[in-house]
Amino acid sequence: MTKIFAHRGSAGTHPENTMISFYEAERVGADGIELDVxxxxxxxxxxxxxxxIDxxxxxxxxxxxxxxQELQAFNAVYKFANQYGVCRIPLLEEVLEWISPTSLLLNIELKNGLIAYHxxxxxxIEMIKYYRLESRVILSSFNHNSMARCHQMAPDIAxxxxxxxxxxxxxxxARLLGASGLHPYYRTLSPLFVQKAHANQIAVRPFTINHERLMKQMFEHRVDAIFTDYPLKAKQVKK
Structure with a gap:
């Protein structure tokens, strides 16, 4: 059954990567949330x-x-300024604390392709372990060296x-790097691709699936999950 991950929260309707965007994703019944760190x-x-932050x-x-502390001075309301008041840039810790008692899955994308954050x-990983979320988290990145390192450090986190x-x-x-999933740009996908990945026990979760036609196509391909800015729409299409 294809899961629905709210991409940066419900980013199509709320300011991306903010707490209200994550709350909305839970409210509409997304299976999981995707965010960037x-x-x-x-x-x-x-x-x-x-x-x-531009x-x-x-x-x-x-x-x-x-x-x-300095970042807290800025309003991350983005293009929704006329709909919502002030939204701060959240700490990862805040999100983990909030998500912990829910049943939501969480995809944490490490943004370390351009800047090698020390x-x-x-x-x-330390924070995921502190909140005991190992079984509910997927770590992802365009930096594949980083994913190999994460797998070596914490083989129990996908x-x-x-x-x-x-x-x-x-x-x-993916198997060479100890990864259990592929998160491809959706245009690179085909039904045969999904079958082959599954035959090799590798999950397929394409991004970013916002149009109804594409959603239907991905559900038909039986991908493991989709990332979408519109989790409510995706749930309705899936029905």
């Missing part, structure tokens, strides 16, 4: 997609150049490889 100047783990907040600059993997271009036999590559 970066690190502040003082080593705090914050939930934000871009390496800079697109999603009313500030400018690199996440790595601000302390967590000890990002260690800190994220890892998945994000990628954009078609790869040759990516299920073999």
């Amino acid at each position: 970066q690190m502040t100047k003082d080593g705090k783990l914050v939930v934000i997609h871009d390496e800079t 697109r999603t907040t009313d500030g400018t600059g690199w996440v790595k150049d601000f302390t967590y 000890k990002l993997e260690e800190k994220v 890892t998945a490889l994000l990628y954009m271009e078609p790869l040759y036999q990516p299920w073999q590559y």
Whole structure:
């Protein structure tokens, strides 16, 4: 049964990667939530997609150049300013504390492709273990070296490889790195691809599936999960 992950929360209807976006995803019955993690100047783990705060907040600059306290001055309401008030950039810890008593799954994307945040993997894994969420978390990244490291450090936490271009036999590559999932750009997918990945015990979770026609197609392909900005719509289409 294909699961529905709310991409950066219910990002199509609420400010992405904010607590209200995650609350909405739970409210509409998503199976899980996807979010992105970066690190502040003082080593705090914050939930934000871009390496800079320019697109999603009313500030400018690199996440790595601000302390967590400084980042709290900015409003991450993004393009929904006329609908919602002030939304702060959350700490990963805040999200884990909130998600812990729920039954939601969680995909944490490490944003370490452009900036090699010092000890990002260690800190994220430590926090997942603190909240005992090992069995409900999938770690993913476009940085596959990082995923191999995560698997070595914490083989009990699932890892998945994000990628954009078609790869040759990516299920073999995934197994080589100890990953249990592939998170491909949906255009690289075919029914045969899904079958082959499944034959190799590798889960397939394409991104980002926002249109009804695409949702239907992915459900028909029997992918393990989809990432969507519109979890409510995806649930309705799935029905």
